[in-house]
Amino acid sequence: MLKIKLSIFFCFLLSFCFAQRELALKYETRLHTYLTFKGSLSPFIKITETDARVYKSNQDKLNDNPEFIIAYDEIKTFEQLVKNAPNDSIEAILKRKGKTKWSKKTKSEIQILYENEDRDASENKPLSGKRILIDPGHIAGNFEMSVIEQKYLRFVKDSVPNLPVDSIHISEGILTFATAQILKKQLEEQGALVWLTRDDNKTSFGITYQKWLSTRKQIVLDSLLECGAMEKTKYNKLKKEDEKTFFWSFFRDHELANRVKVINKHKPDLTIIIHYNVDEKNTDWLRPTDKNFCMAFVPGGMNVDALKGINGKANVLRLLLTDDFPLSEKISDLTVKEFSKQLENQVAKKTDADYLKDNCISSSKQGVFCRNLALCRLVKSPLVYGECLYQDNKNEYLELSKADKTYYGINTNTRVKAVSDAYFNAIMQFYKK
Ligand SMILES: [Zn+2]
Structure with a gap:
């Protein structure tokens, strides 16, 4: 019984690791192939299997001293913040965040504060609410x-x-x-x-x-x-x-x-x-x-x-x-x-x-x-x-x-x-x- 439980656990762990690696690979390709011109962004950004890190200088990258990090399970909150908050609030919140991860409480606070506008989709047309x-x-x-x-x-x-x-x-x-x-x-x-x-x-x-x-x-x-x-x-x-x-x-x-x-x-x-x-x-x-x-x-x-x-x-x-x-x-x-x-x-x-x-x-x-x-x-x-x-x-x-x-x-x-x-x-x- 224990053996079965353990092997289920390892299977789960393996597929989780595999999914994380896939995600990291997707972001690596996007960054190095499409977003950066002649590699100019590369000295300031690092992609790990769990987060993306951004640095003030290449030296900071070598010392792994990021200005702030965004973990992959924080992307939704981060998107809401960047798209809906005023620039000075984005700056203050990310400065405060730094290398830490947002707690569940902070995530929901940001989500409530910077919720998307109501989309009136009451009319039933193909683009209603867009x-x-x-x-x-x-x-x-x-x-x-x-x-x-x-x-x-x-x-x-x-x-x-x-x-x-x-x-x-x-x-x-x-x-x-x-x-x-x-x-x-x-x-x-x-x-x-x-x-x-x-x-x-x-x-x-x-x-x-x-x-x-x-x-x-x-x-x-x-x-x-x-x-x-x-x-x-x-x-x-x-x-x-x-x-x-x-x-x-x-x-x-x-x-x-x-x-x-x-x-x-x-x-x-x-x-x-x-x-x-x-x-x-x-x-x-x-x-x-x-x-x-x-x-x-x-x-x-x-x-x-x-x-x-x-x-x-x-x-x-x-x-x-x-x-x-x-x-x-x-x-x-x-x-x-x-x-x-x-x-x-x-x-x-x-x-x-x-x-x-x-x-x-x-x-x-x-x-x-x-x-x-x-x-x-x-x-x-x-x-x-x-x-x-x-x-x-x-x-x-x-x-x-x-x-x-x-x-x-x-x-x-x-x-x-x-x-x-x-x-x-x-x-x-x-x-x-
Ligand atoms: Zn033109």
């Missing part, structure tokens, strides 16, 4: 703004002699916003709660760039100078810059950081980031290209800057330990397949663009690449950062420049509708049980 955030890339709602943010195409007869019209104007911000508006309606019909990060020709601050310049620029620069985050010489330089120069030297990153805040504030279950691409080798974009590829980006390929402060480290561990990374791969894979099907263009390989070759890591899915973009890294939900087609492609630009069709009251063209359909189909498949 919170979906859509980010229409860039800002422009008119050609003037697209010139400031340098996200436009302008073809004229001088450079494209067989142009079927006098000139072609395409603003990426107009395409992304129209796509987002249609997609929002499609998803709402299925019961989802949907938000956009911006309105027409507006920044994520809720106002136009010009309005921001006249009402907020001075206040923001003054406060950065006052708190010591900006030097006086830089402050003086930025104050004098014209709107186009200032957009690139300050506003673009400032606005992106705000987009991240807006997205995370809504605590989405899924984030859809919409962009339209161009052929990088077709510089100046004065004439059409033969190339046309679709692709999507997911988190990963991070460098050591991602580990800045406790919040940075917590964010990297979120990508390592929660399902945000594999679910981003899943929605992105579905999206790329739908792009290819709906738009009939090719799925990009790593060799199809220099930025894919030099800055990205191939994920396990075709056409899906890990890229260290601010939104990929900092948005705290599964996400797809879609680049559906090349606007400057010879078969695309004419159709993309049109606004001859109306869908849900939105004037646009058939290609934008096809892109929206691609995202919509991918989301429906993603949530299919």
Whole structure:
């Protein structure tokens, strides 16, 4: 009898150890293959069979003196904390945690304190209760703004002699916003709660760039100078810059950081980031290209800057330990397949663009690449950062420049509708049980 009991116990122990090792192996692969760029995170993170440890320096790793650890049976609580608590609370709680494990009592306290919002799933529709955030890339709602943010195409007869019209104007911000508006309606019909990060020709601050310049620029620069985050010489330089120069030297990153805040504030279950691409080798974009590829980006390929402060480290561990990374791969894979099907263009390989070759890591899915973009890294939900087609492609630009069709009251063209359909189909498949 004792023999049987003992062998059951050893069997249980063996399978437990095996499961722990499997888990550790999964996180090792995720960290070293996808999340780190050229091994830059590796000196600061260690994965054991029971926990993940993060260190301030490589020396601390050698001495096994972690800043904090997350045991595998703490991941759920950790995820709830990182996704729902304000940054200063995350920092204070993880500082206090350090090398210790959370007690049952602390776990339930964190869970109660940072519970997810109520999801109203009373309506019985396929996406009822799902919170979906859509980010229409860039800002422009008119050609003037697209010139400031340098996200436009302008073809004229001088450079494209067989142009079927006098000139072609395409603003990426107009395409992304129209796509987002249609997609929002499609998803709402299925019961989802949907938000956009911006309105027409507006920044994520809720106002136009010009309005921001006249009402907020001075206040923001003054406060950065006052708190010591900006030097006086830089402050003086930025104050004098014209709107186009200032957009690139300050506003673009400032606005992106705000987009991240807006997205995370809504605590989405899924984030859809919409962009339209161009052929990088077709510089100046004065004439059409033969190339046309679709692709999507997911988190990963991070460098050591991602580990800045406790919040940075917590964010990297979120990508390592929660399902945000594999679910981003899943929605992105579905999206790329739908792009290819709906738009009939090719799925990009790593060799199809220099930025894919030099800055990205191939994920396990075709056409899906890990890229260290601010939104990929900092948005705290599964996400797809879609680049559906090349606007400057010879078969695309004419159709993309049109606004001859109306869908849900939105004037646009058939290609934008096809892109929206691609995202919509991918989301429906993603949530299919
Ligand atoms: Zn873009």
